[in-house]
Amino acid sequence: MTAARSARKGTLVAVVSTLFVATLLAIAIGSSPSWPLVQKAFFDGTYFSTSLPDVVGAFFINIQLFVLAEILILPIGLLIALARSITNPAFAPLRIFATIYTDFFRGVPSILLIYVLGFGVPALRLPGVPKEPFFWALVTLVLIYSAYVSEVYRAGIESIHPSQERAARALGLTRFQALRFVVLPQALRRVVPPLLNDFIGLQKDTALVSILGVVEAFKQAQILKSANFNFTPLMTTALIFLVITIPMTRLVDRLAAKDRAAQQGGAR
Amino acid sequence: MSTTRSRIAIGQTTRMAVVVMAMAMFLAACGGSAASPSASLDASCAKDKLALKTAGKLTLSTDNPAYSPWFQGGNEGATVWTGDYNNDPAKGQGYEGAVAYAVAEKLGFATADVVWIHTTFDASFAPGAKDFDLFLNQVSIKAERAEAIDFSSGYYDVAQGVVTIEGSPIAGATSIAELKTAKLGAQIGTTSLDAINNVIKPDTEAAVFNTNDEAVAALNGGIIDGIVTDVPTAFYMRDAQLTGGIIVGQLPSEGGVQEQFGIVLEKDSALTACVSAVVDALKADGTLAALLTEWIADKASAPVLK
Structure with a gap:
């Protein structure tokens, strides 16, 4: 049996088994006596098409929010990771601060933080302190996700074998130069897939800004849902999020595969 | 299918009964003597003929917390509606609390036969069977919403x-x-x-x-x-x-259409016609107006903005 024939046979088996499972699922769901009821409440064509323009329009707020947050998180996360990696005892306060920061902001639920910052800080009515919900949602996401991302960076930095740094130092590079020109370039390449993974989580979490009254995609869907007592607009929103996140998850998979291949030196 | 049709038939009969009742009461009012509204409820709405979630009990529901003036009387002894400013609907106080018990009484239920359960707003219109017979939660009647659930006649004119x-x-x-x-x-x-x-x-x-x-x-x-x-x-x-x-x-009011709060029931509930008839009767005999005076009259209107 040639490799090509074997591959064709593999594809055929995959298609048949997928179709079989999908058919079984469709029959199981469709045979439920209340399926028409659920279909009308969650998958109504008319409510889908009427909600689409409103939800897409509101989704621009989500896009603004995650693009701005991602731009801020990349450098902040790196700085925190570096602060945690410094071994010089003189910088102990910095390392302690970075450790507390990552422990706290990874541990606290984002929904609680957005409540406290978004409603609590404006209530102080301090002059010059912004009260816009968008601002506080951005702050919340940056605080929480830079803590996650800093850990991703740190894992990347620590995955570089110590011999790399020692070799660089032996060549006469300073500690900083070794980090800047030898360790970081290798570490950053390695962390791209897990970094994008965190960003997918971040994109979905932009819906949290709705807590503060901002009408973004999820809130817009909730408004339409409550106005008509039909849940279809929520499905519309889910679809829009998937349209954005699925290409990104595919990209993450491809980058990870490429990285694996590169590390194995082309051997398959 | 046959059950649906018979439900419609009951609905039509009740609506006709309500119209006849209203006319009778109008005539009675003209004649200067008050009609007894409880006697005019359709026989199919007798307590033992009602399709209830729990036999013999009327299961009422609202969201948590329950705020004044819709629910009042505090929450001493309550296990669900707890915390400051929250009210136990079983106290039967506040406008919606009082309306709920007035409806229950007219349907023939003693106070002890009324059970309250908590339902969130979203769960009240999610597809499928409901745990409650009646849900009172300041829900405005709208035609689109009536696709998912049933509404009784309006019990409150909203501004x-x-x-x-x-x-x-x-x-x-x-x-x-x-x-x-x-x-x-x-x-x-x-x-x-x-x-x-x-x-x-x-x-x-x-x-x-x-x-x-x-x-x-x-x-x-x-x-x-x-x-x-x-x-x-x-x-x-x-x-x-x-x-x-x-x-x-x-x-x-928007476009001159009066907005109203209605009681929410499961879609195509066999109770809807009876509950609507009861609400109509409570409106006609002045009970709703009296409850309004008791609980929110001083808080029901403010200067109308032009």
Whole structure:
């Protein structure tokens, strides 16, 4: 049996088994006596098409929010990771601060933080302190996700074998130069897939800004849902999020595969 | 299919009965003698013929927390509706609490046969069987909503009001035009949002909160300039939730159509016709008006903004 024939046979088996499972699922769901009821409440064509323009329009707020947050998180996360990696005892306060920061902001639920910052800080009515919900949602996401991302960076930095740094130092590079020109370039390449993974989580979490009254995609869907007592607009929103996140998850998979291949030196 | 048809038949009979009853009462009123409304309820609405969730019990429901003036009387001894400002609906106090027990009584239930359960707003219209017989939660009657659930006749005529706090840009506003530049907030799922968009039409998009409590927090924080809510709730916010709260006024009804709160029932519920007949009877015999005077009369209207 040639490799090509074997591959064709593999594809055929995959298609048949997928179709079989999908058919079984469709029959199981469709045979439920209340399926028409659920279909009308969650998958109504008319409510889908009427909600689409409103939800897409509101989704621009989500896009603004995650693009701005991602731009801020990349450098902040790196700085925190570096602060945690410094071994010089003189910088102990910095390392302690970075450790507390990552422990706290990874541990606290984002929904609680957005409540406290978004409603609590404006209530102080301090002059010059912004009260816009968008601002506080951005702050919340940056605080929480830079803590996650800093850990991703740190894992990347620590995955570089110590011999790399020692070799660089032996060549006469300073500690900083070794980090800047030898360790970081290798570490950053390695962390791209897990970094994008965190960003997918971040994109979905932009819906949290709705807590503060901002009408973004999820809130817009909730408004339409409550106005008509039909849940279809929520499905519309889910679809829009998937349209954005699925290409990104595919990209993450491809980058990870490429990285694996590169590390194995082309051997398959 | 046959059950659906028979339900429709019951509905039609009841509606006809209601019309006949209304005419009879009108004639009786003209004649100067009061009719006895309980005697005019359709025989199919007798207590033992009602299709109830739990036999012999009327299962009522509302959301948690339950706020004044809709529910009052505190929550001593309650296990579900707990916490400051929350009220146990089983006290039968507050406008909706009192209406609920008036409906129960008219259907033939003693106070002891009434059971209260907690249902969230979203769960009240999610597809499938409901745990409650009747859900009273200031739900406005709308044709689109009636696709998912049944509504009884309206038991309360709603007006939307604007509430703010001292120091807000709209604290001294006396007209709708003065509200156009304001950042207004409303609770999600309410027709208050429709009132902002269709009656006030502000320059800035309205903020929409998951609960009224969050709208209050946003008003306190200066994130929004004012809240639009039903008038009794606006008074409640001013009196109990806000420091320096101010009622700006009441909004005219949208397009001249009177908005009403209705009791929510499961879609195609066999109870709907009977409950509507009961609400109509309570309206006709003046019970609803009396309860309104008892619980919210002083908080039911504010100067109408032009």
